Amino acid sequence: MSRAFVREGEGHLDEIPDRPISDGPNDVTREGLARIEAAVVAAQEALAAAQSEGDRSAIASASRELRYWSARRASAHVVAEPEDDSQVRFGHAVMILRDDGRRQTFRIVGEDEADPARGTVSHVSPLARALFGKSVGDVVRVGSGEAEILDISRSNAPGGKK
Template identity: 70%
Template sequence: MSRAFVKETADVEDLPDRPISDLPNDVTAEGLDRIEQALAAAEANQAAAQSAGDSAALASARRDLRYWSARRATAKVAPEPADNSVVRLGHTVTIVREDDRRQTFRIVGEDEADPAHGTISHAAPLARALFGKAIGDVVAIAGGEAEILEIR
């Protein structure tokens, strides 16, 4: 190995780790697939950055690799809900708020949540308020109330 290669990789300063939630890393089966895809992408990005000698890209890829490796190691796949009697991780829930706004979303793991696309994290206050509740139950959310209309 040449001295230049040793110096180049030694000069790569790792970026600070991405924050990792203290909550259990409960995920849906789709969420686990996404984590595994992100881990594979981070591995590929690291290899590409090493080949290109791009120290900034290498530092970023290493940070992502540490994050996704940790998330994969702690992921616990929640079983698909067997019934729709009460809200659980993986359910799609429709609520109606006091102002008659209807909202439908799926409760998923933290890394797969994307509210703009209809998914919220199991750690979100709304999801936490809904867990264990049934159709017709009213929950207090965001300074108001909402009734559960559908669980699927």
């Protein structure tokens, strides 16, 4: 039998690999830091519950989550909300008009906060990188097409200056 399928010792049972952590800066919004802190608490609670039940699989899973979220909290850098809306920066909501006629608004946030279906994109995404430093009226390459920047604001609502 191949050694790849043989487990050595009790310690390897129920181990799961750590979640990958980006090499880039862990820039977050204030809301993003609060989410990370809540995830740490949730992982701590899940680990305590799994330990009290003696569920080795759940212990491994909760331990993995706790390691991930603890590392993300330790490396988190809260980026101050932009004060100037003349150019796209981290934390801005940006409304674009795609060349196919779709209007979309995305807020640029940290990697763990990003959820395009909810209107947020990671600061390391190709879209965010294309938008950084640009102004209203600028046209940027987005995927295989182009998009014009229609609005830059400090909230998800178009034109919604805080």
